[in-house]
Each structure stands twice: as C-alpha cells, then as structure tokens.
Amino acid sequence: MAKLTYREAVAAGIAQEMRRDENVVLIGEDVAAAGGVFKATVGLLDEFGPKRVRDTPIAEQAILGAAMGAAMTGMRPIAEIMFSDFLAVCWDIVANQIAKTRYMTNGQFEIPLVIRTANGGGSRFGAQHSQSVENWAMAIPGLKVVAPSTPADVKGLLAAAVRDPDPVIFFEHKALYATKGEVPDGEYVDELGKAKVLRQGSDVTIVALALMVPRALKAAELLESEHGISATVVDVRSLVPLDTQTIFAEVEKTGRLYTVEENPRLCGWGAEISSLVAEELFYDLDGPIVRITTPHIPLPAADNLEDATIPSVEKIVQTIRETAG
C-alpha cells in the first residue's frame, strides 16, 4: 500500500493500463506536456511518449470524435474533457453516437472508450465550471457512469473502466484531487457496478456519491456522538450499473433512506434510487425517504453562496436530526 493523492491515483490507474495494453492511449486538452490542468496526468508523457499521450486543441467535439473513431478501430482511448460542464459542447457525440453505436450496428462496433472529466463544485469556479452533471450521463441509455470518492477507488475503477468493452464516463471530483488515501500497489482492478458500505448503523441509511461521501461520513460521526443517531453510509461509486442489491439491503436494515447528492435536485440520481426503494421496499420503510441535494439553481461563484448551496456536513446533520425520529 502506498499513500497517494486522488490526482496521483488517476495517473497511476492510467499508467497501469497503458503498460498492460499498448492500445490504451490518452488524449485531451493539456493532458501531455502540462500534466493536466488538475495535474492528474503528470508523468504519463515522459513514460509513454507523444504518440500515446496527446494534447489536443480546445475542441471537445474533436477530442471525443477522434476518441470514438479510435475506439471503433480497436484502440482503447481515454479521453479527457477538462470540466464536465463542457460535456454539453460535445453532447451529440456522447449521447447520440458513442452511447448508441453498439446497438445501431448490431454489435459490429464496440466503443471501449473512457471519458474522464473533472466534475463538481466547491472550488469557486462559477456556474459553468462547477456543475455536478452525473445525472445527465445517467439519463442516457448505453453509457456507464462511475464517480469514485477515494484514491483507491480511482485507480481500481479507472482500470475497470478501461477494460470494459463499452463507453464509460468517469467523473473525477475537483474538490477531491488533493485528498490522500491508501492505494494498493501493483496491478489493481476493481469492479464496476458495486457499491461500498463504509459504515454500519442501525437508525438511518445515507447513500452518497463522490465529494458527498466524505461529508456523509463526517455527518454520521457527528450524528452518533452528538445526537445518538446511528447511521449507515453507502458509497454508490457507480450509477450505471447501479448496485441495487447493496442499497436495498442497507435500507431494509434501518428502514430509512437519505440520499446526499451534489447534482441539482430535479431528476438527480437520488430520485431514481428513491423511486426504486419506494417500489421495492415500501413495507420496510419506517419513514419518508429524504433527499439532501443542491437546489435547482445555477451555482454561484461567491464562497459563502456556494457553501450555502452544496450539501455540507452541517446540512446533512441538521436534515437527518429533524426528520429521523
């Protein structure tokens, strides 16, 4: 085990797969010479050279169009869209081409492509560079959607995404790049579609994703020590495929479900989980399902306003205290 930052784990995961398979290539804006605008691809150009690690112009449609073509001819490209907000620029290629080609060609073409992108807020970047858009991706059939919360999960899930035969959108969280954690040495591959139970409690079950996971864990500690409420915390990790088995099992034990979501409220991923739980576990629920989300607004850039919108530890604690009885 080595202690790596979340951003170092990104580079470690990419390097592991590039060493294993020469068809794995990396392209994107500033991913090569600059080592990534978030420094998540440092050292890859030196190790693998300019043919396999390529800088591109500022043209997201070109990045994903090139990556899709490469994937159709047998390569396994990793394409970076610097900010997930910019997926909107190239959404036709993502939603209409990449997601659908396997189906429309009756399986004659596979698209083994990973789109890495920096997602989420908390960095005062304003409304066009801070969004959590994992629910956009989740809404398109044909895409897999992954969003890790720890360095170990970054490395293992990134490797699994590269090896997957279908397109995966891999959401890295901007506010987590500096966080540190133990990461297994050597070849490490995780499994897509498996949630992780990080903490077991008896009163409520909190389901969270990405940056909301460490906040949910902190909130669970405070709920236990200061308010006598014992919480389970589940890290969803993968929205598509979704590990309903783990989520249902944990909700059934406590009878209460809270989702903590950074995406704006309307049609956020927690709405889908809530509807599944209501449908499948109605007779095991001991109270209303409660969603804790960012409100349905464009995110402000001002520190105090951004902090007031994205679910915080205090907001999670307060909401659960008020509703868990």
Add this chain to the structure above:
Amino acid sequence: MNVLMPQLGETVEEGTVTEWFKKPGDPVEKNETLFEVETDKVTTEVPALKAGILSKILVGEGETVDVGTVLAVIASEGDEADGETDEAAPAVEPATAPEAAAPTPAPAAKVEAAPRDKEARLSPVVRKLLARHNLSADQITGSGGGGRITKQDVLAFVEGGAGVEGDAGVEGGKDGGAGSTGDFKPFTKIRKLTGDHMLRSLATSAHVTQAIEIDFHTVDAARSAHGAAWKEEQGFSLTYLPFIARAICLAIADYPNINATVEGDGLKLHRDINLAVAVDLNFEGLVAPVIRDAGLKSVADLAREINRLAGAARNGKLTPDEVTGGTYTISNNGSFGTLFTTPVINQPQVAILSVDKIGRKPVVLERDEIAVRPIGVLAQSFDHRAVDGAYAAAFLSRLREIIEGTDWSAELV
C-alpha cells in the same frame, strides 16, 4: 455454531418456534433438547447438534420463520460469545407474550402525550411488524417525532416491553377491537392452516355430498365374536373404523375415479390407496395422518395402523411424511352421536367420507320383518369436477354391498 430452523418434511417451508428449553448463557449438551418447533401439521422437539453455551436466541417463541433461518447461536468453549452470529439478524431475546409483558400500565401523562390518530401515522414497516407480532398500536408508546411509533419502538416492545430509552410503555391488555368486549384468541398455527386449507378447498372443488344408510350387522357380529379377545391381545378396542376402511379400499378397486386428483384438464388416478384418517386433537386442531398402501392391508393391519397413527397424532409425534400423500380421507365424528356430517374435501383429493353415529335401530327387512340392527349413515363429499353424482352414488352403493355382505369374522381370523 448457528442453530437453524430445520427442514421437517419435504414440502415444509417454514416453522414456528413454540418453546425454548434453554436461556442465553445456559450450557447445552450435544443431543440435548434445545427447542420445540411447530410446522403445518407437526410439533417436534429439536436437539442441539453440538455442545457449547447458548449465546444468543435470535428467534423468539411464537415467531414463524423460513426453513434455514438462524434461530440461535451456540458458542463452543473458547469461542467469542458473539463470534458467529449473522450480522443481518437483530439480536432478539425470546419474545414475551404481550399479555405477560403488560402488567404495568404506563403513567397517564405518557398516554395523553401520544397523538390521537396514531394508526393513521404508522409507517409501512411498523404496520408490518405489528401484524407479524400480533400487536396493536395502542399497546406501544411512540418515541418518534410527534409521538410517532418507530420501527425501533416495536422491536423494543417485542424484546420485552422495555422500550427505547425507557420511553415506550404499555397500555392495558388488548381486546378484539373498538366496540367489542370479550377475549381475543389469536389463531394457533394449526387453526390458521386448517382454516386456509378449508377455504381453499371450497374454492377449488365443486362439493356435492351424498349419504347412504348402512346396516352394520355383519361388522357387529365380527366385533362381538372377536372384540374381547382382540382387546386382550392388542390392548385397544376393535372399532367399526378399520372395517369401513377395508371396505373403502375394496370399493375403490371397482370405482378408481374416487381415488384420484384433478390435474389440469384431467384426472390423475392413484395406483396406491393412501387413506388419511382425520384425528381431532382435543379440540385444539385437526390432523389427518395417512395409512400408506391401505389397499394391501387386512382389517387387523388397518386397525393397528389407525390406532398407532391416532396415538402419535395426539402425542404430537407424527413425522411430516406421515401427514402427507393421502389419496382419500375418512373423517370420524361418531362418538358425539351426529347423524351425518358434510365434510370438506382434503385437497388435492376428490372425495372424503364421514362416519357418524352407528346405533341400534328398528329396520324393515325383506318380507317386511322388523329387526333391531346397528345402523349408521356414511356421507361422502365428492368433487363434481372429477365424477358425477351417479358414479359417486354407485361407489357408495358398492361400499354398502361390501360392508353388509362380507363375512368379517372370516376376514379377522
């Protein structure tokens, strides 16, 4: 080691723990009786498979769980007491009966604090738990927001009325609902299963009942001649029942559609005759143990088998395979003096016969002579899907012919 709900018979899917003979903390010897379990038709004691300390009981008395569910944990010497439990199962002390847990009424102030429309605010899981444990919301004081009863409140109440943080109290006993006085008696498992089976049978089969009057003088002659010696030798009385059972087997040989099961668009005729004999368990329930291959047995064999099965039934010692696989049923109500009974078919069979009082009556014989004879009515309910009235009547007529025309003394020797 986990103690599991055993599989008592091939078709049994769940069982009810009726009694624990050990408490948590008690030492347990291998093969020592640990608990008693009740299934569909059988109550049996289950021994420990391993020696150790009973560290936890997870399923309390009165609870019904699926086969294979962890009921308790036996820790071996040296094991951590909690080492082997399944985390998913909540640790529950043996559930105390609500009546037993109820002696202390909650302080009046507490009761008033609860909202009036508690029922309307129960969560789905609380409703489910109340139903499972046969509780009513009035018995439990809620600790949740606005006095709401939470899942934890119910679980705590079930564990022994302690309540969450000493908050949940108990109000009085329970009754049969608003406006009703008198005791409420929850159904026993066997009562409920019998009820379900009867309703299902009436919904399944097109019941028709026919009755025939029979002169039992030939049977009576055999009983008079051999009854005393029989009792001496066998230790129990020779009743009419084994003779009727033998006659049924002989009549079925001529009318095989009576010994059958409706399957889809056809009738499955059973090669063997497995006679189920309904036995009352002191008004506490009904069970119908089965005489296998009754068609191959003599009157004497049938008498011994009926006596053995009835004894086993009354002592709760029937094995699951002794209560399944019947192809025709006899129900005997004679001891109470009833004239006849219209029985409900024991599914998936197509006919059932009721034996009622056989008593001495004046009858008119051939040539208008009057004689005193042992007369009884045999009533058979049959499934009109399987056979028509004429066929069933012909079967009864044949049955009468066999009973009245056989030299039963010769059969007994």
